Amino acid sequence: METALADYLDDFTRRDWQTLDPDAVTDPVRIAVVGLGWFAREWALPGIARSAYTEATVVTDVDADAVEAVAADHDVTGVTPEELRSGAVADEYDAVYVATPNATHLEYVTAAAEQGKAVLCEKPLESTFDRAERLVAACEDAGVPLMVGYRMQTDPAVRRLKDLIEAGVVGDVVHVHATMSQTMLGELSTDTDQWRLDPELSGGNALMDIGIYPLNTTRFVLAAEPEQVYGTTRTEHEAFAGVDEHASYRLTFPGGVEAMCSVSQNAQHASRLDVTGTEGRVILDPAFYEREDRGFAVVRGGTRVDVEFEQVHQVEEEFAYFGHHLLADEPFYPDGEHALGDMRALDAIYESADTGLPVDLT
Template sequence: MNSTPAPRPVTRRQFLGRVSAASALALAPRSLFAQAAAGRKLGVALVGLGGYSTGQLGPALRLTSHCQLTGVVTGSVEKGKKWAADYGFPETSIYDYSTMARLADNPAIDIVYVVTPNGLHAEHAIAAAQAGKHVICEKPMANTVADCDAIIAACQKAGVRLGIGYRLHYDPTHAELRRLARTQEFGPFLKMDGGFGFTMGRSQWRAQKKLAGGGPLMDLGVYVLQEALMASGEVPPVALTARELPKLRPEFFVDVEETIEWTLEFANGARATGWTSYNANRNDFRAEAKDGWYEISSAYGYKGQKAVTSRGPVTVTPPASQQALQMDAFARDVLDGTPSLVPGEMGRRDMVMVEAIYASAAAGGKRVELKF
């Protein structure tokens, strides 16, 4: 029996997305292709200079081969000036959130990376697209599927590329999982389980529903969903069930979940259980097939992944920076007109699952059928 799922028909959304990508390539300035031939790096502006930009993206942009930091968008002029001095771009390339339209006048900036709180992603990604800049939007793509649609539409209208900050797609240990899913050397993965959580020690925007959209599911659980979809060969689930666990610190997690778990159901009979929490530690994923298995610990971190299969350890050379690989890949896609591994449609897909998980948990674990 052939266990490979039959190809799904192309939906109207997918067709329009492909047409948009082709149109964007046709509209791309010829100067970009000249820049690629000349080896010129594309300029990146970071929108939001919080912990992720400071600790990960900024340092990664010192390691990239195809892009470099050429501007910032921040609410702090002093912080912007410090970044300009540290990274060697002019202070005229410092913008605030109300002046993002002026990015259109800066030819040194080709790509805008949105790294603000989740609830601001749509506003800032749309502003970047309207300024004619290619957009990377940090995960989760937005607080709602409707916001994801608005971002995709804005990028299509502007003829710019859109990618999501899914760095793990570029990590070699996760690439091995994707390869096994694609080749089905062990057969299809039919039993999957993963979890990601930590104990949040202080109040922050990630525990505020207005800015974060939810609790750990929006921040950490998206990684577990991503991993399950990698193991499925990017075939989306057909339904899911979920439940929120009782809060141990209700005074801290007032309007978001503290811990939540779910089960994804796939058309071929596969099941993927997931868990995420802001009050317990976990960082793992395992996928089992008839003829083998894959397991990874420290699965979702910036480094330190350790993967093993039923054949033995996965031996890879760890990258100096997952984020550098991710941003370089996006820059090359812009320059070469190649499809992204992590397009906006993938970010939207994941938000469909997130919304369904919340809906199922709110309905006492009711089974929710998924429509993408």
């Protein structure tokens, strides 16, 4: 098995999408970063800086102190959200990265589209399907490219897993198991007065915030769309009142392939993606968190191979892909229409949780 796998696993971290030499880039894509929460500060801004195809030039947030501090630390222009939306410094950026609470994505993306700027918007696309549709339409009407921040799709570990599935290493896929959990009020913050716990701003919690990772990654690696969903949610603690603390859902894909997924904002930190076929399995464990190394294993014919590979900065890969494709004038794969597939499925999972019945997506 190891010899056969070498054809797919050699040069594990290769960028199979890259056509432009990063060393030849003299004018990287200038990005305005909207929203300066922990992820933007600790991951997005370093990712932009590490990518040869991008540079941050403008930052904004509703927190004026954060804007001032980040602007000084990164030697960029800091502006108010009103100044960003008005286009006051539009000549200083080519694209806009939106990393604000879900229900505010629409206003910032619409403003960027009206300024003729390319957009990279965090997932989920918005807090509701209707608002997500309006966001996608705003970019289409303005003729600006929209990419959605599915960093798993540009992670080499996920791309190699997809390669192996397509090469038939696992045979015919039978089922997928995926999980993602964390103690949100502990790992990230102890603040209960935050937007992820506000249903108007978030649209939901466990399912919207982390449930989208198993959902979208499964769609990506199977190159297929779910035909039916069935889901349950539950909330046990007062801090999560009004949103889902835990969620489980089943996705049924063409051919009867099923993905069983469970996510939690109040459980032991873990993440795993396990794809099982008629002849083998491919496993990512850990799988989904940007702040830990991914593990990669292939099981076939009773033999397990754990692949050691150079870990990449997930967010650098995402921004490199974004900047590269803008400079090369190539379309994004994780675009707005692709993201609407997730929003449609998330809506249906919540509907199923309310009714206790499966929901057809076809």
